[in-house]
Amino acid sequence: MAQRPAHEQKAKIVAEIAAKLKDNQGTAIAEYKNLTVAQMTELRREALKQGIEVKVYKDSLVRRAAEEDGFNELIPFLTKQNVFIFSKEDGVAAPKLVANFAKKNPDLILKAGIFEGQVKDTAGITEIASLPSREDLYSMFANSLLYPLRQVMNAINAVAEKKEQEQN
Numbered sequence: 001m002a003q004r005p006a007h008e009q010k011a012k013i014v015a016e017i018a019a020k021l022k023d024n025q026g027t028a029i030a031e032y033k034n035l036t037v038a039q040m041t042e043l044r045r046e047a048l049k050q051g052i053e054v055k056v057y058k059d060s061l062v063r064r065a066a067e068e069d070g071f072n073e074l075i076p077f078l079t080k081q082n083v084f085i086f087s088k089e090d091g092v093a094a095p096k097l098v099a100n101f102a103k104k105n106p107d108l109i110l111k112a113g114i115f116e117g118q119v120k121d122t123a124g125i126t127e128i129a130s131l132p133s134r135e136d137l138y139s140m141f142a143n144s145l146l147y148p149l150r151q152v153m154n155a156i157n158a159v160a161e162k163k164e165q166e167q168n
Contacts, residue, residue, distance in 0.1 A: 010061060017057055017065035020084075026091035027114040028125060029074070030098045032056075033081045034107035043083075043101050043108070052093055053086040073119035077112035091115050092128060099129035 021027060032040065047054045059078040066074045087094040095113050102108045113125040120128060 013061050014064045017062055018068050020086050021069050021071055024086040024088050026087040026094040028085040028094040028098045029077055029112045030083050031080050031109040031111055032083045039105050050093055052097055055084050071119050095125050095129035
């Protein structure tokens with residue numbers, strides 16, 4: 001017996017969600033109940049700049065996908081109006097985007113997420129949002145490599161200046 005078209009469409013959406021939950025480095029779930037259309041558009045624009053995907057799905061479909069993928073710990077957070085933020089590259093990026101956006105728009109509430117394949121509750125995902133992004137870590141690492149070089153260059157310049165002063 002063939003499935004009805006609506007069931008086929010729902011099955012495709014559940015498969016899409018399941019793939020996103022599994023394949024992305026970071027996922028954040030946030031409640032957006034009182035955000036305006038303009039605020040949601042701003043969130044989507046900011047996400048697009050960072051290569052992050054923002055989707056709104058029915059919680060029942062996300063629940064089915066979470067059960068399929070073994071992310072049952074997400075199910076208690078699938079209430080009210082949720083937006084799902086997916087980051088392929090940087091696991092910290094999705095929760096960080098929500099946390100930063102929520103500073104200006106307190107109606108966006110970070111609820112839970114997935115980081116490196118592990119479901120994180122509100123406290124856990126909020127903690128992850130406070131971590132530095134991949135780019136910040138690269139910058140810190142580069143600065144830590146350059147600092148000793150700068151110190152050597154300053155010492156060489158100081159010696160050169162001293163010799164120049166002695167010659168004058």
